[in-house]
Amino acid sequence: MSGLAGTGRLTRLALRRDRIRLALWVLGTPLLGLALAASVTGIYPDDSSRLGYARTAASSVVARAFNGPIVGPDLGAVVVAETYVTLALLAALLSTFAVVRHTRQNEETGRAELLGAAVVGRYALLAAALLVVVGANVATAVLLALGFVASGLPVAGSVAAALSIGGVGVAFTAVAAVTAQLSVTSRGANALAAAAVGATFVLRAAGDVLGRQTDGGLRVESAWPSWLSPIGWGNQVRAFGGERWWVLALPVALLAAGVALAVLLVGRRDLGAGLFAARRGPARAAPGLLGPAGLVWRLHRGALLGWAVAVTVLGFSMGVAADEVNDMVGENPAAAEAIAQLGGGANLVDAYLAAMLGLFALTIGAYVVQALLRTRGDETDGLLEAILATAVDRVRWLLTQVLGAVLGAATLLLLAGAATGLGYGLVAGDPLGRTASLGGAALLRLPALLVVAGVVTLLVGLAPRWSVALSWSALIGFLLLGQLGAVLDLPQIALDLSPYTHVPSVPAVDVAVLPLAALTAVAAALVAAGLGGFRHRDIPS
Structure with a gap:
């Protein structure tokens, strides 16, 4: 029997189970992005206000730490500076929770063992979860790009901004696929994935704080720590500021590496077990x-x-x-x-x-x-x-x-x-x-x-x-x-x-x-x- 046998049916089952969650995710994220873009447009309606924002954001250490690097005074660049971190963190967390729910949580609750009694390959559960979550990120990115374009932003920058956010979700899909193999509980797997999100946010913030101002103080070139962070990669796409499309290959490469590692780990552990042994509790419960x-x-x-x-x-x-x-x-x-x-x-x-x-x-x-x-x-x-x-x-x-x-x-x-x-x-x-x-x-x-x-x-x-x-x-x-x-x-x-x-x-x-x-x-x-x-x-x- 193939290790991927039953992947199609498990994918349909995951879509059925998460039909409401996925609808909220795929539709809610673009709507949030559209609303944030509209609010930014209202706050900075003309060139002079956006020029002042870009100059201040580029020089402010706090703004760089929390919003990321500004890439220019254009409306699209200001919208990305104000919305990217929020949408990227949302994509990262939603992706990790979804992967863990359809992998480690299924093992923890006994569903995986029940499904394994049918014609289901060893890697089918992981493959189905990855297909659903990656598909959700792609659909979200498409709708977000359409929303940005409908807001009057340039097409190329809109597509780059949406794909950079989708890329963050894809990158952390790979991270969650690995953490789901390490911990014996879904809570532990989610905690490890959330810690990875926090660490990459800190790396991104450090790289942007240590970056240098260019173009007369209107742009920021991030320092090397940002390139170690999947969240920082989205900033380096530079949507609305001379797009660097090749950076979008980095989340795909991380996904491939993460999937390969997760597949290797699945083959080395028992169903329901994790690579990290469960900690033994005390012999007697607290009063x-x-x-x-x-x-x-x-x-x-x-x-x-x-x-x-x-x-x-x-x-x-x-x-x-x-x-x-x-x-x-x-x-x-x-x-x-x-x-x-x-x-x-x-x-x-x-x-x-x-x-x-x-x-x-x-x-x-x-x-x-x-x-x-x-x-x-x-x-x-x-x-x-x-x-x-x-x-x-x-x-x-x-x-x-x-x-x-x-x-x-x-x-x-x-x-x-x-x-x-x-x-x-x-x-x-x-x-x-x-x-x-x-x-x-x-x-x-x-x-x-x-x-x-x-x-x-x-x-x-x-x-x-x-x-x-x-x-x-x-x-x-x-x-x-x-x-x-x-x-x-x-x-x-x-x-x-x-x-x-x-x-x-x-x-x-x-x-x-x-x-x-x-x-x-x-x-x-x-x-x-x-x-x-x-x-x-x-x-x-």
């Missing part, structure tokens, strides 16, 4: 695991630690960058107005800080969704039935999960705000005062996250089969409304659909208690409805 609260902490502490490190580092960096806001947009009224709209205040620095805290709150919403959707995973994997066979009842178990997610979100908000305040305070000369004030300002975003938790709880309780897709769709909707609604002048009735709209943009404006109390009440009602539905429906459902 805290006797209750649902201790179990929640044990299951979520690793993810919470990773999120905590990420928001602390990013918060400190954003705080340090606050001192450069006046220089970066002082000569661009449109950019200043956009920051004021996002931050909700007239003082540019305070508006920037408020906007950053709002962005952190939106991002931490992903942690809330991720943490609460674990309940659905425990249910479908059969773990919940074993828990409910003990003295733990349904409502207590789910409510503990909600409280754990909310406490984790509050911790992350506090860390993000305090780190932002510390970074800005060190520059402005008041580290303790700014750390305390921005830490408190960040916590004021918690009611919006309570609503996110309420929405997920409601979906898990009343619509469990659709809870994953609808929960992420709701969060993406809140993201688009919260970050782009004001810039795109959407009607207020649309903006009000997002709970983040109702949170006062402290420190740019004064605290308002009524909207925070209203959001908390709405969240409580959503959680109560979700608990009621969960209490009366079948397990599993």
Whole structure:
């Protein structure tokens, strides 16, 4: 029997399983790119504003670290500088999660062993996952290129920008194919792949920071560390700045090498095993695991630690960058107005800080969704039935999960705000005062996250089969409304659909208690409805 026997059927099965996720990925990424491009076009509408942006972005160390190198003052170059890193990280993470889900997770849950009882080759599972994920990246790149062209950008640059983002996804498809062979768990494989994403981002940032300015200070030539990073390769394509098409061969080469290595590793291990041996646990469980609260902490502490490190580092960096806001947009009224709209205040620095805290709150919403959707995973994997066979009842178990997610979100908000305040305070000369004030300002975003938790709880309780897709769709909707609604002048009735709209943009404006109390009440009602539905429906459902 061929090692690839059954690949076609496994590919169709993967497409069937992920039809909703793939639709959100393939359609959502281009729509996000189109929305970001439209917002950038509105902020920098003329040549003079784009010239000022290019000069400032090329000279700012912070801008180079987070946005990458600018390749010129053209509209397309500005759009790429503002959107590439976001879309590239999204492509990298979506690709790694998808590969692991269809390889290591299938082995972890026993699906691979069941499938292996049929006429299925040893490498068919890996081949099917690679076909689906690479195909999703290609489709995303095609639609993204069409979106850029529809926005009025040049065709060649649009195609190069879209392929550079698709290339990042293809590169990390190869990375995930290898990490799925190393770890014995899907969580471990995802962690290794995410660490690779983080390492390549740091390499890219270092190369861009160490780069040199050219063309009268309007372009940046990256240093050698960027060439070690698949994320940096996309920047080196130089879309809208004299495209270098040959760079697109690098992700393809990495894919070929990664697939070859993954195939070699598959042939050297047993089904369900990993190249890294599983760590033996203690002989006796900790007393805290006797209750649902201790179990929640044990299951979520690793993810919470990773999120905590990420928001602390990013918060400190954003705080340090606050001192450069006046220089970066002082000569661009449109950019200043956009920051004021996002931050909700007239003082540019305070508006920037408020906007950053709002962005952190939106991002931490992903942690809330991720943490609460674990309940659905425990249910479908059969773990919940074993828990409910003990003295733990349904409502207590789910409510503990909600409280754990909310406490984790509050911790992350506090860390993000305090780190932002510390970074800005060190520059402005008041580290303790700014750390305390921005830490408190960040916590004021918690009611919006309570609503996110309420929405997920409601979906898990009343619509469990659709809870994953609808929960992420709701969060993406809140993201688009919260970050782009004001810039795109959407009607207020649309903006009000997002709970983040109702949170006062402290420190740019004064605290308002009524909207925070209203959001908390709405969240409580959503959680109560979700608990009621969960209490009366079948397990599993």
